[in-house]
Amino acid sequence: MSNKQLLISALKNEQTERAAWVPFVGCHAAKLIGIDAESYFKTKEHLVNGIIKAYEEYRPDGLPILFDLQIEAEALGCKLKYSHDNPPSVATHPLDPFDSVNGGKTLDDLKIPTINNGRYKIVMEAAKEICAKIGDKIGLYGLITGPFTLALHLLGTEIFYQMEDEPELTHELMKFCENVCIETSRMYIEAGADIIAAVDPMTSQISPVHFAEFVAPYATKVFEYVREQGKLSSFFVCGDAKRNIEEMCKCKPDNISIDENIPLDYVKDICQKYDISFGGNIKLTVTMLFGSPTDNINDAQNCLTIGGTKGFILAPGCDMPFATPIENVRAVSSLVHGEISDFLSDESALDGVEYNLPDYKNEKKVIIDVITLDSSSCAPCQYMMETVKSAVSSGNFGDKVEYIEHKVKEKESVVCMIKLGVSNIPTIVIDGEIKYVSIIPETSKLRDDISLALKAKNLL
Amino acid sequence: MKVQLITLANPCTACLITENLLKEVFEKTQISLKARGVENIEFETVTLNHPQEIYNVEGLEVEKLPSVIIGGEQVTAGSLIHRRKLEQFIDNYIIP
Numbered sequence: 429m430s431n432k433q434l435l436i437s438a439l440k441n442e443q444t445e446r447a448a449w450v451p452f453v454g455c456h457a458a459k460l461i462g463i464d465a466e467s468y469f470k471t472k473e474h475l476v477n478g479i480i481k482a483y484e485e486y487r488p489d490g491l492p493i494l495f496d497l498q499i500e501a502e503a504l505g506c507k508l509k510y511s512h513d514n515p516p517s518v519a520t521h522p523l524d525p526f527d528s529v530n531g532g533k534t535l536d537d538l539k540i541p542t543i544n545n546g547r548y549k550i551v552m553e554a555a556k557e558i559c560a561k562i563g564d565k566i567g568l569y570g571l572i573t574g575p576f577t578l579a580l581h582l583l584g585t586e587i588f589y590q591m592e593d594e595p596e597l598t599h600e601l602m603k604f605c606e607n608v609c610i611e612t613s614r615m616y617i618e619a620g621a622d623i624i625a626a627v628d629p630m631t632s633q634i635s636p637v638h639f640a641e642f643v644a645p646y647a648t649k650v651f652e653y654v655r656e657q658g659k660l661s662s663f664f665v666c667g668d669a670k671r672n673i674e675e676m677c678k679c680k681p682d683n684i685s686i687d688e689n690i691p692l693d694y695v696k697d698i699c700q701k702y703d704i705s706f707g708g709n710i711k712l713t714v715t716m717l718f719g720s721p722t723d724n725i726n727d728a729q730n731c732l733t734i735g736g737t738k739g740f741i742l743a744p745g746c747d748m749p750f751a752t753p754i755e756n757v758r759a760v761s762s763l764v765h766g767e768i769s770d771f772l773s774d775e776s777a778l779d780g781v782e783y784n785l786p787d788y789k790n791e792k793k794v795i796i797d798v799i800t801l802d803s804s805s806c807a808p809c810q811y812m813m814e815t816v817k818s819a820v821s822s823g824n825f826g827d828k829v830e831y832i833e834h835k836v837k838e839k840e841s842v843v844c845m846i847k848l849g850v851s852n853i854p855t856i857v858i859d860g861e862i863k864y865v866s867i868i869p870e871t872s873k874l875r876d877d878i879s880l881a882l883k884a885k886n887l888l
Numbered sequence: 889m890k891v892q893l894i895t896l897a898n899p900c901t902a903c904l905i906t907e908n909l910l911k912e913v914f915e916k917t918q919i920s921l922k923a924r925g926v927e928n929i930e931f932e933t934v935t936l937n938h939p940q941e942i943y944n945v946e947g948l949e950v951e952k953l954p955s956v957i958i959g960g961e962q963v964t965a966g967s968l969i970h971r972r973k974l975e976q977f978i979d980n981y982i983i984p
Contacts, residue, residue: 454901497901509908515901517908526916577905585909588970629902633968666902667966668952687900689952689966712900714939746900 435489435567441705441739449764453482454495454747466510475554490567495747501581503546513750521584559620570616574628575605606646625662632667677702687745707741721759783843788860796831797857812854819874
């Protein structure tokens with residue numbers, strides 16, 4: 429199955445051989461090609477080169493064509509403030525009645541953007557080129573600003589009082605934003621995008637009641653449109669939007685994507701009820717930006733354990749920070765592709781580091797080597813260690829069985845891992861033979877395996 | 889009395905939108921307070937370079953950014969606040 433097909437299957441909430449992997453590369457692509465974020469977001473060639481570089485470095489199953497929630501707002505008259513190492517941000521709101529300089533417009537003054545407005549032309553030209561180059565290999569996401577976040581861009585924080593004081597005006601604004609979303613989706617689909625993702629982080633600021641009234645009718649129409657075009661859709665939210673997940677599912681996207689503020693297991697339970705796939709949620713700042721490669725493997729592993737392989741897309745919680753260390757993202761790729769030992773041996777500078785494996789055949793005991801990240805911080809590693817301890821203690825093997833945890837945070841453990849031929853974490857090895865790779869066995873089964881190993885050595 | 893906006897350098901897209909909206913709210917609030925003759929309120933934006941610096945911020949209890957702190961007391965954690973609500977908080981602080 430190709431990477432693209434794997435992602436498509438995962439988005440359709442089907443069982444896949446492994447979780448799909450989609451690093452959300454936004455302004456980070458600028459760093460990959462050695463330029464500042466402002467130049468990146470304004471230049472077609474940079475947009476193309478950045479995504480192609482991300483594809484080469486990170487071996488994903490999918491990528492966003494562009495992660496910029498200001499395209500529509502800019503085309504509609506919002507002034508933007510650009511940054512050296514961040515996405516641009518909206519600086520003015522044309523519909524703000526209290527801004528006598530840059531605001532004061534009405535909806536009648538605004539027109540649905542066309543290809544000739546703002547940066548639409550360079551974005552869609554870049555999209556076409558990216559789709560032509562790698563669109564057969566991976567799934568490509570056209571990201572649109574969700575209707576509520578777009579409404580906030582246009583009106584500013586006055587929207588929160590307008591929802592209460594003048595709800596009919598808010599409905600008119602949301603309808604307009606729905607039409608902008610649909611038109612932008614149409615352009616991305618025409619350019620070759622496989623998936624349309626409506627990114628609506630500001631919905632985390634409103635209640636489920638307000639979501640149901642002011643967001644759901646319009647978001648639903650957007651996803652309906654995407655479905656009619658034969659494409660897949662995703663509904664992204666950042667921030668603490670746990671209370672709105674169920675309402676988001678009712679809008680009928682194919683997928684929901686979240687950040688670290690919402691527990692992944694909670695989203696999994698809700699999404700599975702609605703037969704919707706889900707994705708997330710590696711921590712952006714603590715892990716991806718400031719963590720080490722093994723921290724990233726740890727966090728991603730925890731996500732994979734919770735997410736499983738049915739309808740799950742492993743992803744960062746949102747677009748990765750500009751300065752995210754490349755080796756951190758590569759670390760996650762290595763986990764996804766089952767190449768941790770290769771990655772860690774490259775990263776660890778193992779010259780001069782020694783680890784001597786025991787002479788398993790001649791030892792007067794059975795030795796269980798458990799290769800982990802660190803059972804004190806990695807959930808699946810912890811479960812595996814607990815199973816080993818439980819199997820050994822319940823078997824009453826006395827001193828005929830020894831178990832050792834090898835934490836690959838330590839270089840000696842990486843050498844041990846390589847020598848044992850282990851390529852994934854966590855793994856149980858019994859007397860030098862790999863037994864369980866990333867699967868936590870039943871305690872009784874493991875106890876039986878240990879007994880067999882003892883019998884093979886005439887120790888039982 | 890100090891009103892602080894605590895932000896993190898390298899925010900994600902969503903946090904950046906929230907942060908900028910909060911800065912606008914601060915600007916509007918300052919204008920409104922000045923028009924009402926309310927003085928001696930200092931508005932400050934504090935940008936943290938690393939999440940660990942959270943522990944150095946007095947009054948920051950819920951570790952979600954961006955956050956607003958009024959007189960050493962946290963009033964928002966990762967969420968927006970409207971100008972009217974912020975003024976109400978400030979009024980409650982200066983007129984107990």
